[in-house]
Amino acid sequence: MRMSDHAFNRLSVLKKLRAAEPVSRTALARLTGLNGATITSIVRDLVARGLIVEEQLASPGRGRPRINLRINPEGAFVVGATMTDDGDLLAEIADLRGHIVSSHRDELNSNGTLTDLAQKFAEAIANAIAASPIPADRVAQIGIGLPAIVDSRNGTVEHLQTFTGAPFPFALTVERELGIPTRVDNSINLLARAEHWFGEGTGVADFMVVLLDLGLGAARYHEGQLLLGSHGIAAELGHTKIVPEGGRPCGCGAHGCLQAYSSISAIVYQAAEIAGEARPGIPAIRNRFAALIDRARSGDREVVDLIARGGRYLGRALANHINMRAPERVIVLTKSPDLVDFVSGPFFEALHRDTLPLLRDLGRVTFKETDDSAFARGAAAMVLEQLYGSW
Amino acid sequence: MRMSDHAFNRLSVLKKLRAAEPVSRTALARLTGLNGATITSIVRDLVARGLIVEEQLASPGRGRPRINLRINPEGAFVVGATMTDDGDLLAEIADLRGHIVSSHRDELNSNGTLTDLAQKFAEAIANAIAASPIPADRVAQIGIGLPAIVDSRNGTVEHLQTFTGAPFPFALTVERELGIPTRVDNSINLLARAEHWFGEGTGVADFMVVLLDLGLGAARYHEGQLLLGSHGIAAELGHTKIVPEGGRPCGCGAHGCLQAYSSISAIVYQAAEIAGEARPGIPAIRNRFAALIDRARSGDREVVDLIARGGRYLGRALANHINMRAPERVIVLTKSPDLVDFVSGPFFEALHRDTLPLLRDLGRVTFKETDDSAFARGAAAMVLEQLYGSW
């Protein structure tokens, strides 16, 4: 489904406003290329919806003073919910600037079915709202990020961990339970949306977001729109074959996939194998990784090399991606700055070496620290992005 | 620049018409989702422009008989021009169905500057028109395909062989010379456009075209539109790093790029190296390759393995691409069916092995023979695609 011109124009006004805030109508006209009259009417509508507010200004010189416009952070609130690495449900309330107003965490004891998971999400979200100072009727929308293959257009889950089968109407299930419009998207897509609206992707039409953390994921904006592939696959990176022959086995059944080398889990698993230990469970991985970082800091070559190899492989994979698609920016997100310390050297070396000279551009690729709240920011971004019925 | 709704609707009518031809207005309304009244007015315009014609039908049953619509192949003619492998300029006239009406070939003796090259193109095109039965004033547009980095939006060349520098207004130069609107695009993009309008990409919104011939190239349609990256780089495949360490040198300065292994030139060059001979010049490559094919057919392992390796690498690279972006279809074009004979086995094996199980889908990837006329078909496609001012 294509966004209408109408929706597109509204959205570009909102995006430019978000990026240049505070900004006058005249400036918006210049930024968007739309006629001033058009801006007047779009802004009128946004003000009526309470999403933006006018701000009186001390007059700066000659002429009628401009009226600056700002996002009204209190215009609407959004719940962003996601599953954390430790198996909790994190539900946070964000305002329209992507600021977290309230945060709530519930344990997730799910029986593994999607019906139950949706139910647990609904409960956690209800708890989060109840525990917050925000009245329930000010919560305009719910955004849920799942580590899954999701069709965000209609809120269905196609594949999550052990679940595969007919698309499950996840968003609808939560929406029925709580009576609040609900959207579901892939976790990485939420991070990309957060960057596009509130982060380093602001004003950048074509960029890629990579999450290098426990797992590995990627998403891509193209011409100012998040790419949604046929199965939500539009910028998968983890299953790039990085070791052609005799590579490590990957959960997908194949060998030599990037994600078997370049992620915190991959590094921890490899270290465990070397030490002849069993793989730790998901909750233990961060601790194990911290221990590995300690060893690396004390000069343990084995660990340093392991992490370096992950970085090198990621660099090569990203170089290949850049060579193929020439994004303006690549933002590599991680929750672990320790990882960056040891990864970035070999990463940038490989990246530079394998990138076409034409496209070698220092600063195109950057590391950035993130945290779980980014998902709630992404949910807020999703609300803005979907204000006019588009995805 | 975004296509307007207006242009988008016109274009989808034209595309559906092209794909379902002959077809009635009512059927078009169903196919496009547009209102019948809208179809009436769009069709009226297309008929007035002479691009489509009505066709009276024997009434098939009850009710008012439908009036079928067809593309009017004679509605406009297009010159498609390109540089062939043997260093000639090939200028062909195509009708709106992509059928070649007339073909003309001139030797290219260029001094290497873009000004001169554009001049030579203009001459060859003028000769082609003069030698054809089509009156010059029926030639609506010229499309030129260059093995270059091109900004097809404004017809400038950014990089061609030895030329690098400020974008050169190639289309404008030819247009001034001949007085006929002229567009320039990358050769591979033209092939993709030809597939989209007249070939196996008809009706497929997301597909990739790979040219496996003397060189290696790729282009991608996304949501029914050709992707144009920032430097025309939207689906480059040749500089995927396929051999991480100690790979063959590539023209780009790096080592281990796919195009150093998987193309006719790459195979011929490798064979020459093995034999301790000098690299043959471009014009000789096809002959040398024919000789290699003979050796392969008579069971020469060395040659068979060389070609197989190229196929394996291409298979892996395409698998990586599919894993990343999940195109609906991939069309691998080549002018050499001999190549396919020896490449396809190892190619499909590697492709299958390295593609995510979820995305393994026999029939997604196919080989297809092509020829130089495809560029003229692509030029015709470009005209249709740009009827309403979009790219």
Next chain:
DNA sequence: CTGTTTTATTTTACGACGCAAAATAAATTT
């Protein structure tokens, strides 16, 4: 203090587009 100038925003008038519903057209069936 009043008129002029400057800059920002809104209003007005208009044209383009696409839709729904109604009208018309052109056949077959009764």
Next chain:
DNA sequence: AAATTTATTTTGCGTCGTAAAATAAAACAG
């Protein structure tokens, strides 16, 4: 010949975005 069926066109309407004109709100000049 009238009714029915299906296809296409016409009509009337609402929305959108623009250019030009009007209005608003300030500083400046005298």
